[in-house]
Amino acid sequence: MATVRYLxxxxxxxxxxxxxxxxxxxxRQMGPAFAIVRREDLSLWLAGPKSSAARAMPxxxxxxxxxxxRFVLELDDLETEVTALREAGVRFRNDIVTGPGxxxxxxxxxxxxxxxxxxxx
Numbered sequence: 001m002a003t004v005r006y007l008x009x010x011x012x013x014x015x016x017x018x019x020x021x022x023x024x025x026x027x028r029q030m031g032p033a034f035a036i037v038r039r040e041d042l043s044l045w046l047a048g049p050k051s052s053a054a055r056a057m058p059x060x061x062x063x064x065x066x067x068x069x070r071f072v073l074e075l076d077d078l079e080t081e082v083t084a085l086r087e088a089g090v091r092f093r094n095d096i097v098t099g100p101g102x103x104x105x106x107x108x109x110x111x112x113x114x115x116x117x118x119x120x121x
Contacts (some may be wrong), residue, residue, distance in 0.1 A: 003043040006113045007065045011035050011048040013110050018044065021090055022073065022115070042071060065111035078103050078119035 008014040015035050018024040024037035024044065033050040036043055047053035056062045075081050078096060082105055086092065093106040093114065102120040109115065 001041045001043055002071070003045060004071045005045040005047055005053060006109070006111075007054055007063050008046050008048055008109070008111045008113070009065060010110070011046050014046045014048075017109050018046075021085060021088060039073070044071070065109075065113050068114060070106070070114040070116050072104075072116040072118050074118050074120065076119065078105065078117055081117060 006014070011029070011032050011034065015026055015029070015037060018037045018039075019026060022039065024039045027036040027038045027043070029035040031050075033048050035046045037046065038044070045053075054063055082092070082096060085107060091108045093108060096103050096105045100121070102118060104116055104118045106114050106116055
């Protein structure tokens with residue numbers, strides 16, 4: 001099983017996004033600070049501002065949501081899923097692009113963390 005940690009601004013909003021739009025289920029929640037959601041072999045740790053993962057580094061930098069590193073959800077019908085997510089108001093960083101391995105698109109969770117949706121060629 002793979003585990004990914006994402007920093008989020010609001011754990012409850014993040015839980016709703018991942019369970020309502022991307023097929024995750026809530027595994028555990030530790031108040032407003034932290035939650036774990038799962039989808040198949042992926043465990044996603046949602047760390048809010050009150051979590052230990054959000055504490056400032058010794059040099060003063062503070063971990064923040066967003067960036068470009070991401071996990072990938074592999075789908076059988078990318079176009080249908082993207083259409084449904086757009087209709088639900090989900091934000092995308094780009095349109096579907098096609099490459100030698102298949103098609104992909106990047107969407108964002110409510111805190112700007114990227115998720116890649118991928119359909120193999």
